Amino acid sequence: MLGVNSDVLSSDLGEEILVQNRAAGRRDRIDIILSILRVLGDNGPSSKTSIMRFAELNSKSFEEYVEGLLVPRGFVEKRKLRDRYVYVLTPSGKMLHTLLSIVRDLLYIEEPKDAKMLRELLISKLQLRGFMVSSYLNLGDGLMLPVDIAVSHNGSTVVVNVAATRSSALCRLALSALAATLGGANAFIAVPATADEIYELVSKISTPTIKPLVYEPSSIERSVEEIVSVVEDSLAKSFISNVAVKKTMHVTNVANLASRDTILVEGLGKDKRGNNDVRRVTIS
Secondary structure, eight states: OOSSOGGGSSOHHHHHHHHHHHHTTOOOHHHHHHHHHHHHHHHOSBOHHHHHHHTTOOHHHHIIIIIIIITTTTSEEEEEETTEEEEEEOHHHHHHHHHHHHHHHGGGOOOOHHHHHHHHHHHHHHHHTTOEEEEEEEOSTTOEEEEEEEEEETTEEEEEEEOOSHHHHHHHHHHHHHHHHTTOOEEEEEEETTOHHHHHHHHHHOBTTEEEEEEOTTOHHHHHHHHHHHHHHHHHHHTTTTSOEEOOSSOSSGGGGGGOSEEEEEEEEEOTTSSEEEEEEEOO
């Protein structure tokens, strides 16, 4: 064990995963960050030596994760206490700890076949459209957030997470919150049309950057087309300042964009003939 109480973690399953990874001699970046946050959450203000001891860090790792990552981003505060410095977990650090623990739980969640099929077809369709697709979102500083689908284009990213069960929805909400707040991405959570309770849950917690989508388990291919269209439109709106703007009867110049409701944008993937697709985007 790490020498602290297991009730600091918001999830017993998250604790189990950390212990299993330690026993196997492998800790990725999220494991290490969780260990640091857990030590601070249990012990309160802690010295460098104390953190290194209980989180099992060497001096290089301490500098990389505490001084180089958690302190600059405001998850940990460095305070001077008499003749030494101590490190304190901030409110945002507590939230990060909870969210990362939930992310770990995703490893053990089983979902229906239709949810898995939706992910696979979405990835395939988006790749065919010419987008860069990944199962990780780069949060910077080498920290990669696992997600279902991260779609990138011209420096902007949209995340699509699929939730077919209540447990999965809670985890995907945590992932989406991380993607939106730390990764700057718009996030969508796709839920089955037959699961009113899950849709209601996601809708209650939705924000301008985290929104629910509905897919039909009995018509996965049609649902994939609809979700791809939503992703493309979301990317298009994010790319307004970076993509080529074509003059239309609605737009006379870039300066007038703020007062217009539609524009044409170019470069959002390929059409069936391999040409750059041009889409009409409604600015709401």
